[in-house]
Amino acid sequence: MTRPFGPQPAPDSGPRLGPAPAPGPMDTALTRLAGCRYPVVQTGMGWVAGPRLVAAACEAGALGILASATLGREETAAAIRAVKRRTDAPFGVNLRADAADARERAEMLVAEGVRVASFALAPQQDLIDLLKDGGVAVVPTVGAPRHAEKVASWGADAVMVQGSEGGGHTGPVSTTVLLPRVLDAVDIPVVAAGGFRDGRGLAAALAFGASGIGMGTRFLLTSDSTVPDAVKRAYLEAEDTVVTRAVDGLPHRVLSTPAIEALERAGGLRRLLLALRNARAFRTEAGAGWAPLLREGWAMRRSTGAGLGRTLMAANTPMMLKAAMVEGRTDAGVMSAGQTVGAITDLPSCRDLVHRTVREARETVAGLPG
Known part of the structure; x- marks a missing residue:
């Protein structure tokens, strides 16, 4: 199936004299913790979540997460400063808890005034303490209630729960099953990830009790993403994972x-x-x-x-x-993708994506019976 390629307007958009005004803020435990306007997280994808995408997501009101696992320490410092040159909004950096220089990188986040540190593997308590003492919120990603309980007991400020629908490394349990179990297990903010792409998903996650959603594939497929056009086209033409x-x-x-x-x-x-x-x-x-x-x-x-x-x-x-x-070799590379990829048909800007998502979430809630 051939799909439209290039930046696309929102499906319900018509002729406009200018961009639609930004929707009002949405207040949740995530927005209060991270300082973002909306409870939407652009996740830290290696080779994808660079300064341009992160800054665009933050300027749109989301929490952008800079991916640093594929960068050396000095490159990470340069990328953090590049984000700060593009936006004054708070942002996060994804760290590898198992990296040999994890402590030095954590100290860098503190020195640079980064708002959030996210992790794919659970960081040890001493690393959590270092970041928290320096004013950096710690948000590990978990795939089971017991993992959430462990990092919460160590002082994590929030957790991101990724279900099996998510792209990249994944577990066997779907988001709709995993999310309520983690919400029942911990009393810190929980962000839902895996299978989210629009405002209906945001409304559903908030209804479950989550404080927001994380989206990876959906932000990869924006006009602000630096992923090569040939790769974006492959994603838009994909039906499944x-x-x-x-x-x-x-x-x-x-x-x-x-x-x-x-x-x-x-x-x-x-x-x-x-x-x-x-x-x-x-x-x-x-x-x-x-x-x-x-x-x-x-x-x-x-x-x-x-x-x-x-x-x-x-x-x-x-x-x-x-x-x-980076190189655009769709025949020789790995293209991580969430299951939602088959439902994505356009390449909006981060601004249009985030604002559309928030509006759709509000419309979805307003349209519920009763």
Whole structure:
């Protein structure tokens, strides 16, 4: 099926003399914690959530999260300052809790006055304490109630719950099942992620009791995203996603591509050789020597229980993502995607997307019976 390509107006839009005024703020525990206008989070996607997208999301009233896992420490500092040059709005930075220099990066966030630190893997309590003492809110992503309880007991300010519908690394439980269980388990703000793309989803999440929603694929597919046009076109033409373990040994929701199909067919030795090649490339990309890379690999092995082979395979993810998201190689890269990708048909600006989402949420609530 061929879909329209390029920035598209909202489906219900007609001729306008100028942009529609921004909707009024929505007050939730998330907006109060993060200082954003609306309870919408642009998630920290590697090679995608750079300064331009983050600043555009923040200027629109959402909470933008800068991805730093694929950046060296100095590159991360430069990216933070680039966001601050583009916007005065508060924003967040996604950190790897298992990185060898996680503490130094956390200290950088404190020094730079970053509002939120998000994590894919749960940070240890000393890292949470360092950030909180420096005025940075800590928001780990969790995939089970027990994980939410653990980080809440360590002092996390909020959690993001990602269900199986989400793109990238994912778990087996859907958002609609996982979200209420986590809400029942903790008394800190909960942000829902996995399967969200519009105001109806925001209204549903708020009705569950969440403090907001996180969207990744939907922000990737905006005119403010720096992802190459060929990749955006592949996303807009996609109908479905697949979950594969062939990339790095963990369940990963992606678009089906020749690269994914080849990895699925490949034997263990071929995958390991690819991992070693990508580990060397990632070492060069991040400006780190082999020693820090190996330390990070062992840290991941300790924190996740991964075997050595899977630890080495972890380098596949950032480099294969780069092949698609930076180099535009749709045939050779990994394109993480949430299940909602099949319902996305346009490329609005972040401003139009966020404002449309808020208006739709209010209209949805207003239209409920009674």
